[in-house]
Amino acid sequence: MKSRSAILVLVMSLSFGLSGTAFAAAPTPSSSASPTRAEEVAAIQGQYNPIFEAEYARLLVLKKKALVDADLTKRVKAVLVDFLGARRVIDTNLSDVNSGLSATRDYAEEETGEFSSTIGILEAMAAQIKTISCIKAKVVKKVSGMAPKCPKGYKKK
Numbered sequence: 763m764k765s766r767s768a769i770l771v772l773v774m775s776l777s778f779g780l781s782g783t784a785f786a787a788a789p790t791p792s793s794s795a796s797p798t799r800a801e802e803v804a805a806i807q808g809q810y811n812p813i814f815e816a817e818y819a820r821l822l823v824l825k826k827k828a829l830v831d832a833d834l835t836k837r838v839k840a841v842l843v844d845f846l847g848a849r850r851v852i853d854t855n856l857s858d859v860n861s862g863l864s865a866t867r868d869y870a871e872e873e874t875g876e877f878s879s880t881i882g883i884l885e886a887m888a889a890q891i892k893t894i895s896c897i898k899a900k901v902v903k904k905v906s907g908m909a910p911k912c913p914k915g916y917k918k919k
Contacts, residue, residue, distance in 0.1 A: 802863050803856050810870045814849055817877050821845060824881065827888045830906035834887055841880055848873045895919040 797805070821842050828834040852870050855861040887908070896903045896912035897919050905912060912918050 799859065806856060806863065806867050806870065810874060813874045817881060818845065820881050824884050824888055827891065831891055831908050834908065838884055841884065845877055
């Protein structure tokens with residue numbers, strides 16, 4: 763019984779002794795003022811413009827590769843239209859003084875992630891394009907596509 767009361771006294775004294783009065787630190791004046799809108803716009807453009815330019819270059823390469831497959835061409839064109847529309851919205855919001863920069867930054871982050879994954883999927887599809895040679899008498903035709911088939915009357919070489 764004495765040991766329990768001694769432990770209780772020890773715990774209580776430690777808990778009360780360690781819980782001293784807390785004082786908040788005085789706020790320090792900020793040495794730098796918050797960035798201006800022009801500085802924030804420049805920061806957003808500096809962060810996302812290189813990403814958008816790299817993704818646009820990847821889309822243009824895909825557009826050339828996709829010409830041999832109609833379905834892939836449609837998909838690449840749809841992504842390209844969406845990409846250019848998103849880019850136009852971001853540029854418009856950055857130039858509009860009444861638009862919120864945090865919303866524009868969030869939208870740019872979302873779109874770069876979306877386009878990066880979509881372009882990766884399209885690149886994987888473009889890598890699956892095959893070319894076969896088809897023969898009819900002395901005429902040889904090369905057919906390319908995701909699942910190429912020889913035209914009527916031609917046989918696969």
